[in-house]
Each structure stands twice: as structure tokens, then as C-alpha cells.
Amino acid sequence: MKLSIVVPCYNEENNVDLFYQEVTKTFSNKKIKYEIIFINDGSRDGTLIRLKDIASNAKEHIKIIDFSRNFGKEAGMYAGLKESSGEYVCIIDVDLQQHPSLILEMINILEGNPDYDSVAAYQEKRHDPFFRKIFSLLFYKIINKISDIEFVPGASDFRLLKRNMVNAILEMSEYYRFSKGIFSFVGFNTYYMPYEADKRANGSSKWSFWKLFKYAIDGIVSFTTAPLRFAAYFGILISFFAFIYFIVLIIQALVLGIDVPGYASTLGTVLFLGGIQLFALGIIGEYLGRTYVETKRRPIYIAKDIITNKKQRKK
Ligand code: UDP
Ligand code: MG
Numbered sequence: 001m002k003l004s005i006v007v008p009c010y011n012e013e014n015n016v017d018l019f020y021q022e023v024t025k026t027f028s029n030k031k032i033k034y035e036i037i038f039i040n041d042g043s044r045d046g047t048l049i050r051l052k053d054i055a056s057n058a059k060e061h062i063k064i065i066d067f068s069r070n071f072g073k074e075a076g077m078y079a080g081l082k083e084s085s086g087e088y089v090c091i092i093d094v095d096l097q098q099h100p101s102l103i104l105e106m107i108n109i110l111e112g113n114p115d116y117d118s119v120a121a122y123q124e125k126r127h128d129p130f131f132r133k134i135f136s137l138l139f140y141k142i143i144n145k146i147s148d149i150e151f152v153p154g155a156s157d158f159r160l161l162k163r164n165m166v167n168a169i170l171e172m173s174e175y176y177r178f179s180k181g182i183f184s185f186v187g188f189n190t191y192y193m194p195y196e197a198d199k200r201a202n203g204s205s206k207w208s209f210w211k212l213f214k215y216a217i218d219g220i221v222s223f224t225t226a227p228l229r230f231a232a233y234f235g236i237l238i239s240f241f242a243f244i245y246f247i248v249l250i251i252q253a254l255v256l257g258i259d260v261p262g263y264a265s266t267l268g269t270v271l272f273l274g275g276i277q278l279f280a281l282g283i284i285g286e287y288l289g290r291t292y293v294e295t296k297r298r299p300i301y302i303a304k305d306i307i308t309n310k311k312q313r314k315k
Pocket of ligand 1: 041076095204205206
């Protein structure tokens with residue numbers, strides 16, 4: 001069995017060595033052949049230097065995909081999967097929040113249950129701030145209601161995949177990538193393994209609340225067109241009430257002889273409807289914008305260089 005370990009890295013100069021040490025420690029007595037694929041996602045610190053240093057001293061096969069700029073973790077994972085050659089592929093963070101020894105547990109699960117094609121780690125207990133917890137709960141509630149595929153709360157990108165599933169994911173070459181959805185969309189049997197995330201070894205998370213919010217919108221727009229339908233339903237509903245109101249006004253004016261009431265209600269209605277219209281337009285814009293970008297078929301990532309130590313090893 002050959003294992004490919006895919007590791008996206010962005011400004012992680014203080015973590016890559018620690019991570020590599022933990023991986024070698026984990027696999028030192030094991031008969032598992034593995035390669036590590038590091039993606040340097042346009043880091044501005046010394047990450048690349050550290051990675052090159054690891055590659056030149058390592059006994060195992062190391063590949064470094066050096067991006068021309070920061071393309072984001074999603075692009076990093078795609079590049080890693082594309083460059084992987086293992087029968088099993090594991091995606092893992094470099095910050096040691098997910099300990100490499102968990103990969104062994106994942107392998108055991110897959111080896112013991114041939115029916116499963118992948119293992120996804122999910123956090124049972126999360127140490128997120130209160131506001132973020134609520135937001136994430138809401139996100140999963142909404143997206144599971146309005147999309148056809150299942151999103152498991154807390155499931156991370158920390159996964160072990162069999163080759164056939166990796167190939168299926170690579171077939172999905174969309175520019176706006178939302179892995180949680182892509183993993184579900186391709187189907188296959190996934191085993192959900194609970195784990196507890198450790199504290200980040202060094203540095204800080206790259207996720208701000210605003211980034212998470214945009215990511216959530218990405219997820220919704222990428223995996224369901226329901227919001228477009230909501231806009232239509234809402235429009236129909238408002239038109240219906242407007243029609244009833246109109247009839248009431250006519251009856252009041254013609255039958256009861258009451259004057260059409262004044263300007264406050266008119267202004268209120270106009271503003272309300274204007275707001276709704278802009279909101280609906282915004283939803284359409286979100287989808288249209290993405291369609292525009294997708295039709296350009298831009299590459300998901302651009303690699304400046306792919307460095308490997310394979311030749312060195314053969315000597
Ligand atoms: N990462 C990346 N590109 C980015 C942001 C993050 O490759 O633009 C990597 C990062 O180096 C780490 C992993 O993705 O290995 C997870 O990032 P982070 O720890 O910031 O996310 P969190 O654990 O808070 O979800
Ligand atoms: Mg992290």
C-alpha cells in the first residue's frame with residue numbers, strides 16, 4: 001500500500017519541521033510506503049526554504065508544489081490530490097491540530113471495512129467562540145435543508161481517501177471549490193471518525209469571521225440554486241398580498257367612499273419592495289458572477305515549480 005499525505009501550507013515556517021518530525025515518528029516502525037506532498041500556497045515567510053530543506057534531507061519521497069501566489073487551501077488540496085500517486089491519499093493540516101498518528105487509525109478503519117471508500121474526521125467537541133458556534137450551527141441547518149447533498153456538522157478536510165474517490169474529486173474541476181460539498185457530492189461510503197483537534201502548534205488560524213461568512217455563502221451558492229427559487233416564491237407571495245390590498249383599496253374607495261390613505265404607507269411599501277428587489281437582484285448577481293468566472297475556465301492554481309527529491313533518493 002502506498003500513502004500520499006497532502007499538506008497545504010501558508011505561512012507556516014514554524015510548523016513544517018515539527019509536522020515532518022511527527023510524521024516520521026508516526027511511521028517509523030510501520031511498513032507503510034508513503035510520500036508527502038507539501039503545497040506552498042504563496043507563503044510570504046520562510047516556509048519554502050524550510051520545505052526544501054526537509055526535501056533534501058528526507059529519506060522518503062517529498063514533493064513540493066510551489067504556487068505562484070496564494071490561491072487558498074481549496075486550491076492547495078486540489079493540487080495535492082492531482083500530484084498524488086498513492087492508493088490512499090490523506091489531506092491534513094500542517095499546524096498539528098490534527099495529529100499525524102490519527103492517519104494510522106484512519107488506515108485501520110479502511111483496511112478493516114472494505115465497504116468504506118474514505119474516512120472523514122469530525123470534531124465532536126469544538127472550542128469555537130460562542131458566536132461562531134451559533135453561526136456554524138445555523139449554516140449546517142440551512143444548507144442541509146436547501147441542498148440535496150448531506151453536510152455533516154464539524155466534518156473537516158482531514159480525510160483519508162481511496163484512489164477511486166480521489167479520481168472522482170479531480171473530475172470536479174470547478175473554480176469555486178467548496179470541499180465539504182465536493183466530498184459529499186461525489187458520493188462513495190464515508191466513515192465519520194470523531195477526533196479532538198489540538199491547539200495550533202505555532203502561528204494563528206487564517207480564518208476570520210468574515211472569511212468564514214464568505215466561505216459559507218460560497219458553499220450555499222455552489223451546491224444549491226434554492227435561493228434563486230426563494231426569490232421567485234417571495235415575489236409571488238408579495239404580488240398576491242399586493243393584489244388583495246389593491247382590491248381592498250378599491251372597495252374602500254368605491255363602496256365605502258373612504259379616501260385612499262396617505263403618503264407614509266405608499267413610501268413604506270415602495271422602500272420595502274425596493275429592498276426586496278435589490279436583495280433578489282443580489283442573489284441573481286451571486287450566481288451570475290460565478291457563472292461568468294467559471295466560463296473563463298481559469299486554472300484553479302498556478303504552480304511556479306514542482307520540486308521533488310525522488311532522483312536524489314535513487315542515487
Ligand atoms: N492554508 C493554506 N492556504 C490558505 C490558508 C490556509 O494552504 O490560504 C493551510 C494552512 O497552512 C493549514 C491549513 O490550510 O495547514 C488550515 O489552515 P488554518 O489552520 O488557518 O485553518 P483552521 O485550522 O483554523 O481551520
Ligand atoms: Mg488549523
